[in-house]
Amino acid sequence: MITINKITIAIDGFSSCGKSTLAKALAKKLNYVFIDSGAMYRGISLYCIENKISVDKEINEEVLIQHLPDIEIHFELNTENQSPELFLNGENVENKIRKIEVASIVSKVASIKEVRQKLVVLQQKMGELGGIVMDGRDIGSVVFPNAELKLFVTADPETRAQRRFLELQSKNENVTLEEISFNLEERDRIDSTRKESPLRQANDAILLDNSNLNQEQQLELVYTMIKEKIREISLLSNH
Numbered sequence: 001m002i003t004i005n006k007i008t009i010a011i012d013g014f015s016s017c018g019k020s021t022l023a024k025a026l027a028k029k030l031n032y033v034f035i036d037s038g039a040m041y042r043g044i045s046l047y048c049i050e051n052k053i054s055v056d057k058e059i060n061e062e063v064l065i066q067h068l069p070d071i072e073i074h075f076e077l078n079t080e081n082q083s084p085e086l087f088l089n090g091e092n093v094e095n096k097i098r099k100i101e102v103a104s105i106v107s108k109v110a111s112i113k114e115v116r117q118k119l120v121v122l123q124q125k126m127g128e129l130g131g132i133v134m135d136g137r138d139i140g141s142v143v144f145p146n147a148e149l150k151l152f153v154t155a156d157p158e159t160r161a162q163r164r165f166l167e168l169q170s171k172n173e174n175v176t177l178e179e180i181s182f183n184l185e186e187r188d189r190i191d192s193t194r195k196e197s198p199l200r201q202a203n204d205a206i207l208l209d210n211s212n213l214n215q216e217q218q219l220e221l222v223y224t225m226i227k228e229k230i231r232e233i234s235l236l237s238n239h
């Protein structure tokens with residue numbers, strides 16, 4: 001009897017709908033690796049701000065493409081909270097990348113083909129061995145099209161803005177609910193309409209609207225789906 005050990009789980013969806021929270025909790029419960037692919041796009045955006053490649057929210061695309069080989073991005077596990085943190089050219093930038101200044105340019109940066117090519121290669125390497133939960137916008141459609149479980153997460157816009165507002169407030173970020181709503185709306189628009197790997201629900205992805213679910217309910221629901229999926233695959237491979 002063959003038993004399937006570790007599968008690949010792809011979680012995509014709109015901005016601030018709790019994808020990373022879900023992915024992190026699942027990875028912990030399953031003892032899988034968790035990768036927040038959005039952090040990588042945020043890392044490149046921070047590089048643009050710090051190196052004046054982005055001024056007044058305008059990105060100098062040509063210069064950014066020239067700089068791409070000099071941008072090194074990786075994750076390291078924070079041993080205190082067991083959470084992966086993003087390193088940009090050797091510096092831990094986990095806090096810096098969550099700021100609204102970064103959020104306000106990240107979707108433009110993420111629409112650049114060369115940026116996506118660089119990051120998708122890194123993401124695919126991270127998932128080579130399976131046993132990974134990765135969240136983003138194109139994980140089920142482009143990064144891991146063969147993922148055994150694909151989810152497309154959404155929630156109503158007010159709920160998403162309110163959740164991000166509380167999250168940033170707890171980090172003492174000076175930002176209003178209106179600024180956040182505007183940023184989420186703007187990112188969803190750019191992410192869904194861009195030419196390169198637009199945000200789309202993959203044909204075989206399960207739609208999950210978590211507007212009325214708390215984190216525990218959502219985790220239990222998806223954990224049940226995963227167990228069922230693993231059982232299904234094991235049954236199939238024993239026939």
Ligand code: CDP
Pocket residue numbers: 014015016017020037038039041042106107108110111135136137138139187188191
């Ligand atoms: O956490 P939140 O939903 O606010 O966003 P994120 O996952 O940190 O992603 C930030 C931005 O990166 C998104 O708005 C997309 O523009 C881009 N992104 C992408 O294009 N592809 C991915 N796989 C992940 C993020």
